[in-house]
Amino acid sequence: MNKLVVSLLLLASLASTAEDSRKVVWDLKALFKVPKVHKTEERPARGLRSFFYEGTPYKGKPTRVFAYYAIPEGTRPPGGWPAMVCAHGGGGTAYPEWVRFWNQRGYAALAMDLEGHLPGGKAHQVEGNFPVGQGHQDAGPSRIDWFGDRALPDQEQWFYHAVADVIRANSLLRVVKEINPEKIGLTGISWGGTVVSAVAGVDPRFAFVIPVYGSGYIHESDNPGLSQWFPPKNMTAAQFRDYQTKWDPSAHLPHARMPMLFVTSVADPVFQIDIFARSARSTGGPSTLCIRPWMIHAHGNGWSDPVEIGQFADSIVKDKPSLPRLGRPEIDPSTRITRTPFTGRDRITEAWIYFTTARGPWKSRKWHFIQCTIGEKELVAQKALPKETVSFLVYVFRDVGGFRSNHAASELVVTANGPPR
Numbered sequence: 001m002n003k004l005v006v007s008l009l010l011l012a013s014l015a016s017t018a019e020d021s022r023k024v025v026w027d028l029k030a031l032f033k034v035p036k037v038h039k040t041e042e043r044p045a046r047g048l049r050s051f052f053y054e055g056t057p058y059k060g061k062p063t064r065v066f067a068y069y070a071i072p073e074g075t076r077p078p079g080g081w082p083a084m085v086c087a088h089g090g091g092g093t094a095y096p097e098w099v100r101f102w103n104q105r106g107y108a109a110l111a112m113d114l115e116g117h118l119p120g121g122k123a124h125q126v127e128g129n130f131p132v133g134q135g136h137q138d139a140g141p142s143r144i145d146w147f148g149d150r151a152l153p154d155q156e157q158w159f160y161h162a163v164a165d166v167i168r169a170n171s172l173l174r175v176v177k178e179i180n181p182e183k184i185g186l187t188g189i190s191w192g193g194t195v196v197s198a199v200a201g202v203d204p205r206f207a208f209v210i211p212v213y214g215s216g217y218i219h220e221s222d223n224p225g226l227s228q229w230f231p232p233k234n235m236t237a238a239q240f241r242d243y244q245t246k247w248d249p250s251a252h253l254p255h256a257r258m259p260m261l262f263v264t265s266v267a268d269p270v271f272q273i274d275i276f277a278r279s280a281r282s283t284g285g286p287s288t289l290c291i292r293p294w295m296i297h298a299h300g301n302g303w304s305d306p307v308e309i310g311q312f313a314d315s316i317v318k319d320k321p322s323l324p325r326l327g328r329p330e331i332d333p334s335t336r337i338t339r340t341p342f343t344g345r346d347r348i349t350e351a352w353i354y355f356t357t358a359r360g361p362w363k364s365r366k367w368h369f370i371q372c373t374i375g376e377k378e379l380v381a382q383k384a385l386p387k388e389t390v391s392f393l394v395y396v397f398r399d400v401g402g403f404r405s406n407h408a409a410s411e412l413v414v415t416a417n418g419p420p421r
Contacts, residue, residue, distance in 0.1 A: 026202060038064060065113065067110055093119045107185075112165060185208045186199060208312070213302060218271075223362075263295075289393075293395075311405060325343045327341035354369060392412075
């Protein structure tokens with residue numbers, strides 16, 4: 001057998017393996033069509049439109065998704081407003097405050113409920129103090145723990161519907177005359193971050209995607225609250241294969257070509273930094289990791305604390321300055337001084353190495369700092385990195401009068417002392 005034939009067989013084998021690693025189970029032709037919108041008097045919010053839009057059929061019946069929507073005040077820019085689709089996390093709903101947050105930044109915004117509920121409670125400007133988690137007659141499925149509905153057919157699982165509902169929101173906004181269809185972004189928090197990480201690799205029409213806290217590679221987490229849902233405790237081999245190829249964002253992120261910003265802290269209590277950073281590294285397009293060291297895991301905090309979310313969005317659709325970009329840090333073997341290439345010198349005032357010598361659960365590890373000297377194109381550590389270092393990253397930010405912005409980080413480096421990756 002000649003070398004050409006061997007090469008062709010190898011390429012075919014690799015292509016087959018890559019294709020086998022992901023299965024797109026959604027009917028994208030149907031989801032890319034404009035969904036019907038239904039007026040409602042349910043759960044009004046001052047200054048916002050509330051409505052249902054057509055969801056994906058559930059057990060043979062049509063579904064509807066509740067949403068809030070509004071545009072900014074002022075004159076519409078040429079080509080239409082940029083827009084945001086906002087996907088909530090576990091226990092969340094469609095939040096009026098989230099829509100208003102983006103309106104104030106000059107974006108139209110749509111926030112939907114992804115669990116077949118109507119907004120309830122008082123959090124984040126939800127009005128009326130209605131019951132939390134109240135369903136409606138045209139609801140799709142609600143989330144059951146972590147893929148707790150894994151034994152059901154694909155079309156009856158919550159994650160299938162959540163991804164589909166986000167894609168349909170994009171299809172809806174793209175035909176709204178006041179919106180620029182080429183400037184629609186997507187963000188999600190916690191579970192919503194996981195959902196939008198998958199959507200990024202399935203719906204290429206989004207201009208950019210910003211997962212906050214939530215990510216892929218959930219099955220590789222050392223968080224007992226996550227790992228308990230996977231083998232050997234839960235899931236059959238077939239269910240685990242389905243999860244890896246259909247639902248976990250790690251199957252879809254390599255197909256995401258739009259710019260993405262991944263926002264978290266190194267001590268997030270749910271989605272540990274190792275799986276989050278790996279998700280950011282797995283995308284098929286430009287990706288930036290934003291580390292806010294003391295960021296709280298919560299709705300509200302997840303859209304208002306990291307000002308980089310707005311900075312990143314503006315850089316994509318409003319031609320504003322981009323966030324700094326950091327290359328992979330390299331350790332000099334003789335001095336253990338770390339050097340990191342970067343761009344965006346005019347956008348930062350400080351740079352630090354964030355490192356840990358601890359093992360055990362990621363969320364419980366203690367982290368330490370080493371300041372870096374900022375050159376024109378390189379960040380140079382002012383002290384040697386300890387030999388016992390297990391993992392580290394470099395991050396930068398701009399501080400003006402105590403207000404910090406432009407947080408951006410390198411990839412997370414796991415050293416020879418750390419676990420294999």
